[in-house]
Amino acid sequence: MPFENIPNSSGLHGCSEHSQTPINLPTPRRENSMDDASAARPKRRVATTLAHAGRDPTAYHGFINPPVVHASTVLFPDVQATRTRTQKYTYGINGTPTTDALASIMNELEGAEHTALVSSGLAACTIAFASALKAGDRALVTDNVYMPTRRFSNGFLSRFGVEIVYFDPLDHAAYETELEKGAAAVFLEAPGSLTFEMCDIPYLAARAKAAGAVTMMDNTWATPLFFRPLEHGVDLSIHAATKYLSGHSDLLFGTISGRGEAIANVRNTVQEFGENVGPDDVYSVMRGIRTLQPRMAQFQHNTRKVAEWLSADARVGKVLYPALPGAPGHALWKRDFEGATSLFAVTFKGRTEAEIMKMVDSLTLFGIGASWGGFESLATMPVVNATRSATRWPDDEPLVRINIGLEDPADLIADLDQAMAHL
Ligand SMILES: Cc1ncc(COP(=O)(O)O)c(C=O)c1O
CATH class of the missing domain: 3.90.1150.10 (Aspartate Aminotransferase, domain 1)
Known part of the structure; x- marks a missing residue:
């Protein structure tokens, strides 16, 4: 089963079946952007995004990298300002220049309006689920899902009254039947991280959307360089940044990127859970991404x-x-x-x-x-x-x-x- 026609170059698109041209990323939608730094990005190629996104040296005395802000308390000029909350930063858990910088990089890579940063890849999967489901809902979960995501579904989600249905991602007829019975969320992963079956993401996402379900995909294997779920109809793109994005086997981190209501619900759920990430880990992920x-x-x-x-x-x-x-x-x-x-x-x-x-x-x-x-x-x-x-x-x-x-x-x-x- 040899590779066919694959040149020996170590180029990004080393498989000759894919073009040698750089990846063109979509311009994030300006009007709804929630992470300021990425709001007005011109279209640029991925290598340029990796080198430039999330940086604003003019705002930080010329320093190339954004500051690592260690923060809980943020001060306000007066009491009234604590009520109107128009100030950009209000409390450590609500975002800092450091978290904004990484979120804006991920937004540009994924074509997202907002990226939530969470404490592990597993937390990214569980929070995405929790953001889209309530008691009485059904969720369809690909059978090749990462095992701890399955454990969360069988444990926490089931305990809180969500019916979990595992489906064979290659059996479209069975999938359609389950969608017809109702689904609030569909969880996808491709390829499966043990047996590497690929599924037809655009088809599965389109059918889920037609059925009114929020689709979420664990995109850790491909990274945003090789697959961008939002361009294929998926609502939420999830990464265990623990893996390729940070790249050095020295931290745990998760991201959830999306647009519109789906990501607004994720944002609320992150706050409701009190989920937070340490600034040094945020910085390490950003450092890893520069050489992705x-x-x-x-x-x-x-x-x-x-x-x-x-x-x-x-x-x-x-x-x-x-x-x-x-x-x-x-x-x-x-x-x-x-x-x-x-x-x-x-x-x-x-x-x-x-x-x-x-x-x-x-x-x-x-x-x-x-x-x-x-x-x-x-x-x-x-x-x-x-x-x-x-x-x-x-x-x-x-x-x-x-x-x-x-x-x-x-x-x-x-x-x-x-x-x-x-x-
Ligand atoms: C496919 C996949 N998703 C998510 C995760 C979870 O990542 P983390 O270890 O950061 O919780 C892993 C970890 O192995 C994984 O393989």
Whole structure:
């Protein structure tokens, strides 16, 4: 299953099926913008956005970066001003120049009016849900959703009277049937972060919208560089900024970007929960984002090399990487996404789980860990069916999930080769 016609450049659009032209981002809608700094941005290409968005050196004595404002209390000139609340900043939890700077970068990347910053990727998923649902509602959740998002749905949401229905994102007929029964929210994730199936996001979002549901998508895998959900009809785009956006495996952070009523409800819910982010983490995410494009280009280059090598090995069963021609979901990925990131899974032909486990334990450059999106390579063996209810992964196909880091791919391949000798 080799890659077809993929040039060896490490360009952002390293997969030749996608054009080499830079990504043109939409101009955020000025009239409704809630994060001031992004309100009047001219259209500019993504690399320029990453370097310039969220910065205003003239406002900060020429310093390139916005200040890291540590704040709870904000002073007002008089008592009347505390009542009218026309002052831009009122209290730490309501926003600071630091949070505004990061929110404006995310707005421009996602084509959003506002971006809520929250304490983890999981909090971004749970707050998005909480913002759109009330007792008695039904929510449709993709069956390949990140496991803790499922736990929140089964636990908190169910306890508060929301009916949760898991659906197979590839079974459109079943999805339509569930929508007809009523849905206030639809939660999507593509590709699934264990088995990497792609789904038809524009179709699923359009059907949900027609049914009156708010759609939300965990967009962590693609980053806004490779997929922008709001352009495809999704209402809320969610990121675990813990992964690629911050990029250094040293913090937890979440973002929710959107427009109109959907994001206004998120904003209210963030305040109602008292959700807050520390200024140093906000700054670290912003620092990570400045180098997002070269990191993603290198991830795509390295991952392509490793996936290509694996797919040519006789011991390998499937390489579940949507950018690979012939891989499940490749056609949808090619139609909708502008690149592929560093997380994929691989199965091995006719090997027992114990054999594969031994192989993974023999890796020396890959840490054994469940996260991804940082600079370092990782491998893990998720138990897929423990997190499924509407679909089933074949029991005899244990999979290894691999996150490719910024190491030299030749060294990673050599490490996989020596470990696979244990098979
Ligand atoms: C797809 C996906 N979404 C959300 C999250 C949650 O991110 P965090 O660890 O910041 O809570 C993760 C974490 O692994 C994830 O894989």
